[in-house]
Amino acid sequence: MIDLHVHTKISDNSLSTKEVIRLAKEKGLTHIAITDHDTTIGLPEAINLGREIGIGIVPGIELSAYDFRRNKRVHILGLYIEPGHPALDRLCTPLLQSRNQTSQEMVQRISSAGYDISWEDVQHYRGGTGVFKQHIMHALLDKGYCESIYCDLYKTLFQRGNPPESRGIAYIPLVYLDVRAAILAVRKAGGVPVLAHPGQFANFEGIDEWVELGLEGIEVFHPTHNQDHRQISLEFAQKHKLVITGGSDFHGFYGEKPVELGCPELEVKCLYELLARKEGWRLL
DSSP, rough: OEEEOOOOOTTTSSSSSEEEEHHHHTTTTEEEEEEBOOOOHHHHHHHHHHHHHHHHEEEEEEEEEEETTTTEEEEEEEESSTTTOOOHHHHHHOOOOOHHHHHHHHHHHHHHTOOOOOOOHHHOOOOOOOHHHHHHHHHHHHTSSSSSSSSHHHHHHHOOSSGGGGGGGTTTOOEEEEEEHHHHHHHHHHHHEEOHHHHHTTOOOOOOHHHHHOEEEEEEOOOOOOOHHHHHHHHHHHHOOOEEEEEEOBBBSSSSOOOOOOOOOOOOOHHHHHHHHHHHHHHH
């Protein structure tokens, strides 16, 4: 069994890279893609640990993008990318800096609203690239304000919404990457761009356009996908000859719902299909 969508504590998983890889080994997986949000800094360590523990590591990334034409979030997976490639670093560094600054402002708003929390408190939980909302919630949980990460308090603090007055008291919009730039950056980094969980963000309308830019895969199997999402994703895969991928989107304790590592629907041949696309680009 394999899993092509896995996070670590480098971004927003509660488990370290070593813990994630060991867990994959325990569950009988042969390959996992490490796809931390907007960074590749943890990939060299992951690849080395994979060799030691006996798990094949697909070097990956999940880019937090936005479809500005349709006003929707879009996540692009880059699989078999070159870690540390300048095309990805140039795109992601400003986003990581912005996310960390935004998180600091969120903590200030929460503190001003009467919660006993400081930026120093939250730093204890942060991963390798900065503070995510899950880290803020973990600090609040340990102080007794809630019993889980995704709860009523999470909505009170961070809920998106229109009109603006329906938004959470600490909600601050983050300026994401343009989806077109994300796809092109993955290609420049030698990777295969894959549309992550299109059903979750209702991204189907953009697929025809993104294929023209170099989208090569679609995540059919994902915990948020219902049968309709899978079917529509499969139809687009057939229409454009996209590689069919899937994964658990594993975040450990920080996941919205409990999920197990592994994607039973995928076979190892998916990796060869991805590599064939990657090799094809080298000939362009």
